[in-house]
Amino acid sequence: GAGKVLHLGRAALPEEVAAWDIDVRPDGTGLPEGQGSVEDGEVLFSDTCASCHGEFGEGVDRWPTLAGGIGTLADQDPDKTLGSYWPYLSTAYDYIHRAMPFGDAQSLEPDEIYAMLAYILNMNDIVDDDFVLSRENFLTVEMPNADGFFRDDRDEVELPELTQAPCMESCKDTAPEITRHASILDVTPDTPDDGAES
Amino acid sequence: MTESPDGRAKPHSTDRRRFLTRSLATGGALATAGLVPARAISQTAPDPLITEVQPWAQYLGDGVDVYPYGMPIEFESDVIRRNVPWLTAETASSINFTPIHQLDGIITPNGLCFERHHAGSIELAKEDYRLMINGLVDQPLVFTYADLERFPRENRIYFLECAANSGMEWAGPQLNGAQFTHGMIHNVMYTGVMVKDLLAEAGVKTEGKWLLAEGADASAMTRSVPMDKALEDCMVAFKMNGEALRKEQGYPARLVVPGWEGNMWVKWLRRLEVGDQPWEQREETSKYTDTLEDGRSRKWTWVMDAKSVITSPSPQMPIRHGKGRLVITGVAWSGRGTVSEVHVTTDGGVNWHQARLSGPSLDKSMHRFYYEMDWDGRPMLLQSRAVDSTGYVQPTKDVLRKFRGLNSIYHNNGIQTWAISADGEAENVEIS
Numbered sequence: 065g066a067g068k069v070l071h072l073g074r075a076a077l078p079e080e081v082a083a084w085d086i087d088v089r090p091d092g093t094g095l096p097e098g099q100g101s102v103e104d105g106e107v108l109f110s111d112t113c114a115s116c117h118g119e120f121g122e123g124v125d126r127w128p129t130l131a132g133g134i135g136t137l138a139d140q141d142p143d144k145t146l147g148s149y150w151p152y153l154s155t156a157y158d159y160i161h162r163a164m165p166f167g168d169a170q171s172l173e174p175d176e177i178y179a180m181l182a183y184i185l186n187m188n189d190i191v192d193d194d195f196v197l198s199r200e201n202f203l204t205v206e207m208p209n210a211d212g213f214f215r216d217d218r219d220e221v222e223l224p225e226l227t228q229a230p231c232m233e234s235c236k237d238t239a240p241e242i243t244r245h246a247s248i249l250d251v252t253p254d255t256p257d258d259g260a261e262s
Numbered sequence: 263m264t265e266s267p268d269g270r271a272k273p274h275s276t277d278r279r280r281f282l283t284r285s286l287a288t289g290g291a292l293a294t295a296g297l298v299p300a301r302a303i304s305q306t307a308p309d310p311l312i313t314e315v316q317p318w319a320q321y322l323g324d325g326v327d328v329y330p331y332g333m334p335i336e337f338e339s340d341v342i343r344r345n346v347p348w349l350t351a352e353t354a355s356s357i358n359f360t361p362i363h364q365l366d367g368i369i370t371p372n373g374l375c376f377e378r379h380h381a382g383s384i385e386l387a388k389e390d391y392r393l394m395i396n397g398l399v400d401q402p403l404v405f406t407y408a409d410l411e412r413f414p415r416e417n418r419i420y421f422l423e424c425a426a427n428s429g430m431e432w433a434g435p436q437l438n439g440a441q442f443t444h445g446m447i448h449n450v451m452y453t454g455v456m457v458k459d460l461l462a463e464a465g466v467k468t469e470g471k472w473l474l475a476e477g478a479d480a481s482a483m484t485r486s487v488p489m490d491k492a493l494e495d496c497m498v499a500f501k502m503n504g505e506a507l508r509k510e511q512g513y514p515a516r517l518v519v520p521g522w523e524g525n526m527w528v529k530w531l532r533r534l535e536v537g538d539q540p541w542e543q544r545e546e547t548s549k550y551t552d553t554l555e556d557g558r559s560r561k562w563t564w565v566m567d568a569k570s571v572i573t574s575p576s577p578q579m580p581i582r583h584g585k586g587r588l589v590i591t592g593v594a595w596s597g598r599g600t601v602s603e604v605h606v607t608t609d610g611g612v613n614w615h616q617a618r619l620s621g622p623s624l625d626k627s628m629h630r631f632y633y634e635m636d637w638d639g640r641p642m643l644l645q646s647r648a649v650d651s652t653g654y655v656q657p658t659k660d661v662l663r664k665f666r667g668l669n670s671i672y673h674n675n676g677i678q679t680w681a682i683s684a685d686g687e688a689e690n691v692e693i694s
Contacts, residue, residue: 138557240610246690
């Protein structure tokens with residue numbers, strides 16, 4: 065039942081918590097000691113990241129773009145990158161540490177992550193070429209889209225209209241016509257029966 | 263003739279049956295011009311499937327030791343998950359689709375539940391499994407898998423829908439089939455323990471208002487869950503539909519976050535951290551945030567709104583039987599509660615009919631609906647519209663676009679239209 069302590073499990077040791085609790089929050093909580101320069105980051109990025117993300121963070125094939133796109137979020141086809149979209153730099157440190165490089169996660173040292181991050185910021189024209197990112201100056205970096213997010217407001221904005229009793233009869237004045245077809249695009253995989261796919 | 267797994271040749275007559283079915287259907291279409299066709303299709307010769315002794319009626323079938331863990335019969339080999347290669351760069355961080363067009367009822371078979379991984383489906387043995395609770399708690403704890411099984415258990419049926427389900431359809435119809443437009447969903451019975459019971463062991467401090475859930479895979483998937491939700495109905499599940507979680511669904515334990523977007527249902531769950539603020543992780547900033555027309559973005563759009571889709575007929579399920587009786591069926595669900603009504607239109611939304619709900623109506627679960635009708639053979643514009651227990655009415659795509667524009671990627675619960683042609687083919691379309 066709720067609230068009843070069953071005395072299951074055991075105390076977590078500090079070393080165990082330290083090994084798994086690697087998250088970094090927007091206020092910088094969780095950042096380790098360390099630093100890295102744009103210059104060092106460029107070399108590291110080229111060796112470790114560029115095969116997927118491109119030498120300038122432009123993204124290879126369908127791999128994510130990391131740089132550019134600032135000011136495009138209201139465009140028809142926004143370019144959402146770390147520079148143009150991400151609100152917090154902490155998220156980038158955290159994510160690179162926990163999940164990158166893709167296929168070899170948690171293989172980077174703090175100084176390497178700071179350096180790569182400095183280079184990514186530089187590619188996004190957020191910091192100068194001689195910038196050195198460290199735990200100490202981490203929170204001074206201003207992300208262009210830091211104010212671009214707001215809490216889910218569907219209940220206030222959408223619910224009043226979407227909770228109206230729906231029309232059941234004679235709901236349109238003219239007969240509906242087809243305006244768009246999926247089959248014209250023809251991007252759906254063929255069925256297995258067609259033998260077009262293994 | 264086909265080979266059974268034990269190597270014996272096994273006769274079957276699929277081809278002949280298909281031929282007979284087709285000729286019967288053609289005969290039916292010719293014989294019936296009116297709205298309500300006559301029952302009988304004249305059979306000029308006796309049906310050999312009846313008059314001749316069939317092999318299955320003469321020889322022995324498989325013994326009980328042939329399939330220790332059974333698979334569907336070979337005739338159902340097209341009922342499978344499908345991948346759309348062009349959607350993502352790499353299959354280890356990608357999506358596949360539940361074949362909802364071929365399923366019925368509300369329970370998704372475990373082997374058909376869609377997959378969404380960010381660093382592949384990992385193999386994590388129960389012996390190697392650890393769950394840590396840390397952060398703003400009185401005592402950080404580590405549980406083994408065996409510990410989890412000693413907590414009181416609950417059984418709950420919930421849908422899990424990817425936030426991106428139907429996301430490719432925001433700008434217009436793209437993929438031609440309910441599997442592809444609506445198949446990032448499954449609905450199973452979870453057995454597990456309540457998160458509130460796990461947290462009670464560690465003792466949440468009063469300032470602990472958020473819970474970070476983290477996976478054991480190489481993406482170390484993380485999401486911030488408000489504590490109220492975690493304590494209300496979140497579970498750590500270790501069984502689905504009675505058996506252990508499938509590897510690709512988080513074996514041996516995953517988070518269950520009823521009614522909320524699938525990304526939060528962290529698989530291979532290794533850690534729950536209590537905090538006083540959200541963590542703003544990659545999956546709740548860069549991803550799973552919804553950009554509106556003015557370039558600003560909603561964050562924390564957790565709940566999945568009421569939604570429905572007609573699964574048959576649909577582009578992968580054309581009408582092959584000609585005019586006359588037609589069963590229209592589909593599924594409806596809402597992250598806000600139960601589904602109280604589903605409406606079906608055959609004329610593109612001019613007139614709507616009450617569909618019939620069949621089977622259990624459970625909170626934050628799939629519901630099965632049917633609308634039975636006589637089809638006169640004329641083209642139709644089929645749509646379904648769900649209404650949930652809070653009075654929320656599933657909107658059209660145009661209404662959603664009015665609120666959100668075209669670039670919000672996630673949370674597309676707009677009404678789906680299938681255009682049915684006179685020959686029974688169905689197509690994904692949009693209408694005026």
